Amino acid sequence: MRRKNNAIYIDLENIPSALDLKALFEELTLKHNDSPEEENIFVIKMACGNSASIKKMEKQLAEYNFTIRDTPSITTNYKNRADLIISLEALETIIINTPVIDRYVFITSDSDFTVIMEALRKYGKEVYLVTKEMVSDKPIFNNCCDEILIIESFLNKPKAEEPKESGPPKAKKADKPAEIIHTKKMDKQVETLMRRVVDSFDPDSWQLVSYVGVKFHQMDKSRMIERSSYHSLGNLLSKLEKEKYIERKLNEKGHPEIRKISN
Secondary structure, three states, X not given: XXXXXXXXXXXXXXXXXXXXXXXXXXXXXXXXXXXXXXXXXXXXXXXXXXXXXXXXXXXXXXXOOOEEEEOOOOOOOOOOOHHHHHHHHHHHHHHHOOOOOOEEEEEOOOHHHHHHHHHXXXXXXXXXXXXXXXXXOOHHHHOOOOEEEEHHHHEOOOOOOOOOOOOOOOOOOOHHHHHHHHHHHHHHHHHHHHHHHHHHOXXXXXXXXXXXXXXXXXXXXXXXXXXXXXXXXXXXXXXXXXXXXXXXXXXXXXXXXXXXOOO
């Protein structure tokens, strides 16, 4: 079993207090491995924030043995130094190089962290960002990390309230249309991205679907496709095939390939 050392840093004031660390650690432990023989070990766990933000997650942080750093505000507009402290801590691991960190995970929505993220990638380190969906498609985030996870996927679900009135509960009319609009927007975005990927290939050459997936992920690091109505690359390719945008076949080794259909 190959050991993969992870360092995880939480910017407590720029994330929801409902973050479920158990769900996040399970995701990072069970997935995102280069091979089945790879084991993710979290050797550095650090959380920074003011006393109020620490209090909201104190129990979870203690259960996962996080090093907790209180960063009180130093200006009248409540600016603290959590981003600077975390960045220096991460940079120090490069200088000391003991233990050797393979992957850095930053949980924040603060773009100030892109400076250290970019520096770590310069040294050949793998960098993950766990951030809010509303900022996950920012170019500055997508250009400074290898993978973006959506923080809303790891939030504790609120307990359902019991209806105060008797009779069947009334359906919320406003929720569903907003959700549909949001999903349709994602569908359009992933369709556009896939067309760009297909258009980048030689129109006369067949491309392995696995390679297409790699190129697509380079443009969709937040895995928006999984939150769209397509849910998977295969479903998206099927849609493009029905629209006569691409054609598919199995090569001599039985591996699926695609090619853009010339007009």
